[in-house]
Amino acid sequence: MDNSFALPRIKPIMRTSPWVPCPAIEERFGEMSKPMRDYVKRLLHLPIRERIGVMMSGSLAFTLSKASVDLPFGATAFGLTNTTLYHGLWAATLDDTLAGNTATECAYTSYARLGLTNNTTIFAAGSGTTTYTKTFPSDATKSFATSTGTGTNNTVTYLGILNGNAGTSADKGYAWCSVTSTVINNGDTPQLAQNALTLVQD
């Protein structure tokens, strides 16, 4: 029987090229398209709280993406009822197929979707040219209903926006985003801070 073991060989780490400091992103501007340059410049100049908003993970839902292309290309009337936009919380991953009957919507006792009147007080005009950034709710913090019991699906990780509150597939998805994992217990009131949601269109 062989009895063997390995002896460590000491090998110093040697640099093989001159030390080069990591370039600032501005030094890469020559390799970027102008829209990308403008986007990075805008990010660099944003206050940190807005940069966090820009980097939020989410998307427009398919129904809204389709409607927003069919309107300018084909002049198809915008058909998604939107006098009120309903914001719901979910305990599982969402994607662009979001609809009003998507399972795992939060169901702590007394949970209800947050209905926000669709006007420029709450959804104020955004800013930007090469990319358009809109934040809402523009006017104030908005509260969901206070929990009166644990219920089910009370650890929320996603927020979805719909154009209805029927609770069926008739409620079409507008947009969704991920939120920090939040457990909602009896007596808790979930809130959306003023301008908590950021939508970026490029």
Place this chain on the structure above:
Amino acid sequence: MEKPATYSGRLVCDGDDNLLASEGDWEGHPVAFHEGSYVFVQPGEPSHNQRHQQNVLVVNGTVSAEDLQNPEVIAELERRGASTDPADHKHHEPGYIEEDDPHYHPTAPNNIKLLVHPDAISPMVTSHTEAYKNG
């Protein structure tokens, strides 16, 4: 028409501490959870949230794992009262989904397939007084 004592149906909240009836003859009227049912709130009475709120939870967006290394981002999240635990942000990355997520599907694109309730029952699964009959 005389307003009944209790409400049964879909619910919605208006963002200003009010829970409202969302369908039927009394749509838009404020209601509040009281001893197992939803009663209409009379003028001058406290709203649903005023009756039950003990704590406020701010719902915050997620940030990437890279951003969680940035002290400025950490400071801003702390200022907002948001979690800085990477575990609470891990679903930030597009396409990230865990196998125990109800919407995980092994062969679907990005492993995500949303489950849906049949329209016949979905209105009463949540956001509805019937969903909360048993607390």
